[in-house]
Amino acid sequence: MAKKVVATLKSADAKQFTKVINMVKNAKGSYSFETRVVPKDLAKDFLK
Secondary structure (H helix, E strand, O other): OHHHHHHHHOOOOHHHEEEEEEEEEOOOOOEEEEEEEEEHHHHHHHHO
């Protein structure tokens, strides 16, 4: 799956997207990571 994301980011429109990783705490107290490819202008909104 990682290869698919890298190939997507290398497309002609790659300058408009970025891969964002956010650490999320669940109800049990442990952390998990949420990864998404989002437009650059929405990246900061994803991290809030």
